[in-house]
Amino acid sequence: MSEEKKDTFQTQVVNEEILKNLSLKKRYAWIRANLMTVLTDEELNFFDEVGRFCLKQEKEVNHWKDDVYTWIPKFGEKGYINRNRNYSETGIDWGDKAGYRFESMRSIAVDMFDTQFNMAMGATVLAINPIHAHHENRPVCIEALTDLISGKNVGAILITEPERGSDSLHPLTKTEPQADGSFIVNGVKAFNTNAPKSKWLVLYGAPDPSSPETPNQMTQLLVQVPQDSIKIERVYIPWVPKMHLGKETFTNCRVPKDQVLGGIGKGRDYQFEGLVPERLGIAMTNISECWGALAYASLYANMRLQFGKPILTLQGAGFVLCEWWAKTANYYQGILRFCAQYDVKMKKYGGEIPAALNQAFVATAAQLKYEGASLADRVCYEMANLMAGAGVSDNTLMMDLLGVSRIQEIVGGTRQIMLYILSMAQRQLYKMV
C-alpha cells in the first residue's frame, strides 16, 4: 500500500488501477458528461467552479480521519455553504450566481466531494433561513447570519425533542416571556444536526406546553452557545459518523429580546415557512447522493472484470445500473424545473412568495423530498450492491453514501409525514375544483 493511503482505509482490496480511476476528478468528469445535456452554460460553469475548488481541497483533506467541521471555514470563504439567495444585509452578494438553480449545482459538486460534509452544511442552512427572514436588522442577528453564511461558525435548528418528533407543533420545551422582552427556556431538544459544533441555535418552544393552544403560541428564538444554562451532548448516529448531532438541555436559559425571531404566536407560521427550502434542500442532497453513487458504480462496472468481461456487459449487473441511472436522470429533471420556477417566483415576489402559492410549493417540495429520499435509499444501496465487496468496504467513499442514504427518509419529516402532507394537499385540491 502506498504511503499516503495508510491513514485512510484499513486494508486495500480494490486494485490500484481501478482505485485511481475512481478519483474525484474522474467522477466529476462522469457527472459532467451526464449534466451537459440538461444544464445551461452558466450552470455548468458554476458546477465546474465549485468542482475545481473541491479538487484542490481533495489534496488537503482526509475523508477517513478528519473532523469535517474543520473544513467549513474554507468553503464559507468561497461562498460554498449555500447559494439559495444573496445575503446582501451581511454584505455577501454573489450577483447572478445565486438562487436555487445554483444551489443545486453547488450541492452536487460538494456532495461528490464528501456527502456527510454536505449534509452537515445543509443543516446550518436550516438555521440561516429563519435568521435571514426575521433579523429586522438587529446587530446580533446580522452577526449570526454573517457567521453562518461565511462559514466562520456552524448553526443548528432545534425542532425535535426526545418526546416530540413528527408532532413538532406540540413542543414540551417551555419558552416563557419576561417583562423585559427576553425569554426563559427550559426543556430538552434532541437529534439536532451540528448542535455540538454550533455557535448559533434556532429553537422552537411554547410558553405553556400543557395548553391545548400550544401550536398557536409557539415561539422561535435565536440562542448563542456555549453558555452554562445549556448542556449539549453528542447523539451518535452510526450511519453518519462524520456528523455531530446533539441533545441539548436548557435550564433557565435567558434569551435576550433582540434574539427573539418570533414572539408568542409566530412560531408555527415560521416553522411552516421554512418547510419549502428545507425539503427542497434535502431533495437536492438526495439527487446528489444518487449521482455520486452512480458515478462510482458506472466507472467501476466498466473496469471490473469477471468471467473475462467488464461486469457492465453482464446483463444482470449492467441493467441494474442502467435502471437506476434512468430513474435518477428523470428525477433530476424534476428538481431542475422546480428550482428554476422557484427562482422565477422568488424574483417576481421580491423574495416573499404569497401564502397561497407557497402552500402549493409546500406540496411540491414534499413530493420531491418523498421521492428523492426513497430514490437515494434505493440507488445508493443498489450501486453499492452492484459493486459488491468494493462497494461495501471502506476503500472508497461509497461507504458514506450508503450510510447517509439510510437516514434520508427520516430527516426533515418522515416518509409517512410527507404522505400525510400530500393527503392534506389532495383535500385542498379537491376544494379548489
Ligand SMILES: Cc1cc2nc3c(=O)[nH]c(=O)nc-3n(C[C@H](O)[C@H](O)[C@H](O)COP(=O)(O)OP(=O)(O)OC[C@H]3O[C@@H](n4cnc5c(N)ncnc54)[C@H](O)[C@@H]3O)c2cc1C
Ligand atoms: C440524522 C438525523 C438528523 C436530524 N437532524 C435534525 C435537525 O437538525 N433538527 C431537528 O430538529 N431534528 C432533526 N432530526 C430529527 C428528525 O426530524 C426526526 O427524527 C423526525 O422528525 C421523526 O421524529 P422521531 O424520530 O421522533 O419519530 P416519531 O415522530 O416518533 O415517528 C416514529 C414513526 O411513526 C411514524 N409517524 C409519526 N406520526 C405519524 C402520523 N401522523 N402518521 C403516520 N405515521 C406517523 C413516523 O413516520 C415514524 O415511522 C434528525 C434526525 C436524524 C436521524
